[in-house]
Amino acid sequence: MTQTLKILVAVILLSFTGCKISYKANSGKNGKDGDLGKSKTNTFTKKPIASSFFIDSTEVKKHLYTLASDDMQGRKSGTEGIEKAAKYIETEFKRIGLTTFDNLETYRQTFSFTPRNSKEQITSANIIGVLEGTSKKEEYVIISAHYDHLGIKKNGEGDLIYNGANDDASGVTGVLALADYFKKKGNERTIVFVAFTAEEMGLIGSTHFGKGIDASKFVAGINLEMIGKSPSFGPNTAWLTGFERSNFGKIVQQNLVGSGYQLFPDPYKNFNLFFRSDNASLARLGVPSHTFSTTAIDVDKDYHQVSDEATTLNMTIITQTIQAVAKGTESIINGKDTPSRVVLAEKK
Numbered sequence: 001m002t003q004t005l006k007i008l009v010a011v012i013l014l015s016f017t018g019c020k021i022s023y024k025a026n027s028g029k030n031g032k033d034g035d036l037g038k039s040k041t042n043t044f045t046k047k048p049i050a051s052s053f054f055i056d057s058t059e060v061k062k063h064l065y066t067l068a069s070d071d072m073q074g075r076k077s078g079t080e081g082i083e084k085a086a087k088y089i090e091t092e093f094k095r096i097g098l099t100t101f102d103n104l105e106t107y108r109q110t111f112s113f114t115p116r117n118s119k120e121q122i123t124s125a126n127i128i129g130v131l132e133g134t135s136k137k138e139e140y141v142i143i144s145a146h147y148d149h150l151g152i153k154k155n156g157e158g159d160l161i162y163n164g165a166n167d168d169a170s171g172v173t174g175v176l177a178l179a180d181y182f183k184k185k186g187n188e189r190t191i192v193f194v195a196f197t198a199e200e201m202g203l204i205g206s207t208h209f210g211k212g213i214d215a216s217k218f219v220a221g222i223n224l225e226m227i228g229k230s231p232s233f234g235p236n237t238a239w240l241t242g243f244e245r246s247n248f249g250k251i252v253q254q255n256l257v258g259s260g261y262q263l264f265p266d267p268y269k270n271f272n273l274f275f276r277s278d279n280a281s282l283a284r285l286g287v288p289s290h291t292f293s294t295t296a297i298d299v300d301k302d303y304h305q306v307s308d309e310a311t312t313l314n315m316t317i318i319t320q321t322i323q324a325v326a327k328g329t330e331s332i333i334n335g336k337d338t339p340s341r342v343v344l345a346e347k348k
């Protein structure tokens with residue numbers, strides 16, 4: 001999530017001092033690998049998502065630990081560290097067999113920009129791969145997460161690297177795992193997988209992406225942010241930003257009936273999270289584009305800290321959540337359901 005959010009969180013926490021917050025986060029269950037890898041079939045079963053795995057948890061762990069490693073130096077846009085992350089994502093897109101987007105000749109959508117409060121121009125790239133749909137090629141679903149983070153702390157001792165494991169190596173891990181999954185399973189609508197750059201500098205990568213598309217072709221946006229920590233609503237749950245802004249969330253809830261996994265509306269209304277991640281750049285264009293998360297952001301001590309390390313994430317939670325996103329969005333990917341468009345009363 002963005003720096004702006006960090007400030008907002010601080011303001012809200014201050015204003016809430018002394019008040020009771022009505023929901024409580026699960027705590028103390030992070031960082032355990034859990035019971036993984038028993039089943040790696042590629043078909044959905046009626047068993048709860050909790051007890052059967054169709055996403056390869058070994059791959060999930062590999063993506064997460066690679067992207068959040070010290071070697072990537074906090075993945076700040078414009079640095080050598082993020083370049084390593086870009087190359088890793090490209091290599092994975094190629095291995096999976098994704099094609100390039102629109103008129104691009106590679107997976108990179110490279111552009112230059114000058115961040116707010118800076119005079120230095122940065123050149124960076126969104127990494128985009130495509131799985132063409134079988135029967136509805138011209139209808140797109142985007143699955144995205146941001147691969148940039150905050151880089152390296154300028155002053156201090158000890159660990160200075162903002163690894164951004166939960167924020168948002170976990171989301172990019174989800175994008176890669178879902179690309180692998182849908183490549184094998186098949187998709188009626190075209191899926192556009194995007195790792196956005198410069199989210200932390202103010203949703204710059206996704207804004208750039210939005211400028212170059214025909215938004216009417218995009219039927220849904222699935223954005224993943226911070227999906228590796230104990231959920232606010234208990235085990236096997238996630239929350240969705242902007243739940244009431246389209247019927248996307250209700251479609252997902254319907255698809256998850258019987259799976260043992262539940263989706264809830266974002267409980268952190270005062271944080272304005274719908275507008276604080278890359279889903280907003282497409283939602284502003286009318287696309288029903290929402291962010292999935294599991295993290296109790298109001299109490300997460302690692303948020304935008306150097307302690308946001310891969311070891312603090314729960315591999316069972318991240319794998320289950322990726323599976324829930326796959327199952328929950330299945331009818332949209334397959335062209336059976338089309339969520340209502342987002343209409344914003346005031347442009348933000």
Ligand SMILES: [Zn+2]
Pocket residue numbers: 001002146167168199225226277
């Ligand atoms: Zn983020």
